[in-house]
Amino acid sequence: MKIEEFRDFSIGDYHRLFKDKEISPLELVNLFLERIKEGEDKIHAFLFVNEEKAKDEAQKKAENLPDELLPLWGLPVAIKDNICTRGIPTTCGSKMLENFTPPYDATVVERLKKAGAIILGKTNMDEFAMGSSTQTSAFGPTYNPFDRRRVPGGSSGGSAASVCSLEAPFALGSDTGGSVRQPAAFCGVVGLRPTYGRISRYGVVSFASSLDQVGLITRKVEDAITLLEVVSGKDDKDSTCAPYPPFGRSEIPAPEEIRKLKVGVPREYFPSGLEKVIKTKIQEVLEKLKEEEIEIVEVSLPHTSYALESYYIVAAAEASSNLARYDGVVYGLRVEGENLQDMYFKTRTLGFGREVKKRIILGTYALSSGYYDEYYLKGMKVRTLVRQDFEEAFGKCDLLITPTTPSLPFFPEKKGRDPYEMYLNDMFTVPSAMAGLPSLSLNCGYDEGLPVGLQIIGRPFEEGKLLGLALFLEKLLALPSPFPLFKEDNNE
Amino acid sequence: MREVISLQELKRIAQVSKLELSEEELQGFFEDINNVVSRFEKLNDLDLQDISPTSHLSWSEPPFSSDEPRAGEGGEEVLKGAPQVANGYFVVPRVVDKEEKENEDRRV
Known part of the structure; x- marks a missing residue:
């Protein structure tokens, strides 16, 4: 079989092949490994390919095909490199953790393995998940599979690029202010950030604990549903994980019920700076939904334009505190110094990259005495207003539809460019993250070969409705799944 | 860009953060951080007096774990x-x- 035959596959299709003995898990893993070899020097989605162990695991599975297949049995999965994998390096895209190999699995990884999945490798990311371009990785950037001159988005850029190019059938990412949805939009795949607390964060390297959430990157909405069923649910090891049972597909309304949902469109998500083609594509989708007799209402989220500032204060403050643990003592890099203090300084100065240092300094400033009220407290108060906006809007509708990003995939950051411009890329993904709401990005079309992402936002724990509408839209739009050809450049 | 944080203040914050910055880095951060922080002043447009802060999100009472000894993970x-x-x-x-x-x- 050839890898391109899997272009429109979802998990059930692979399972059918296993059952019919048309392919074994080992043959499947080998096809993905070949695809990685073909693609990696072009897109650099992986920081580590788990070749030997993945083959061993696949071989074991190949020898013992059960009658009843576990939900992810025999399927390779790519994991963002800030999620701990026992015995497999976990670097967070940072020199600080370059030689770190976790002695345990994150809860999500444990659950994937239990469901029969095979760890294919660890994917590239912005250092400590701080960025929207996968340019800040200490190990070199990832390139957009549709056009290598452009960024794949970030921080889960490696995960999104690997799924887009079919180097992996699906992947885990993490989303603090948009790090799953924005790269999914830039790579034309599905990116789901569930409700804060839906998925355990145990074993996920902390960036901003009140915002971090594991996310799922897939080629089909169907696979996001299966993955969510596997990884969600209560975890005694994470007290911020909601004590609820795992998500179940029975929570998804039937298609006829989907037509009764009311969809809100927040007017603040269509500002003058929005790229025209994105506005056009989203409006086309809204028209199609109207033709399907789904009611569309305009709503307002008046504090949207303040959300980004509030987010950068809160996220930097939490990051400065979380990253204090990298001191050269227990794990990670140590640079020897004359005494303890000197060792701290040398280790942190060499171990962290520029963007991380910037955010640590910003966060330390926002939390320091005399500035706490001015910045951190204000940031948290605005967060309350952003949450209240959503609560009010959800009194008038069941789901919201917005663009995922204000622009198409952009070119790498040029020196001297206003750093705030980069932050603006997160303007549509940050507010729902601050409110902890489930949000999903779905490809809704292409403009000159580049994908446009549409975002659906739901009420807390209403992933059922969210995924129901996503399935409905996916069917309605009937776009082919991406299969970029790894051309050197896309000038023709 | 408006200077909200002085170069001196920035040096102090870097010290507290246990980061050594070269003169060149310091200058770069001075511009970048002031650029970002000066935009935070936009939040002053809002009347936040009676708004309670959101420090974290919880949808239910945080669960308690049973107070029983357990073997830790890892060890060696x-x-x-x-x-x-x-x-x-x-x-x-x-x-x-x-x-x-x-x-x-x-x-x-």
């Missing part, structure tokens, strides 16, 4: 990731300077 494994260990302990460079130590001893 955990130490494998450490830069320096001896006899099952993490090793760090000298914490108390020699002179300080001598003074301490004299006082005793």
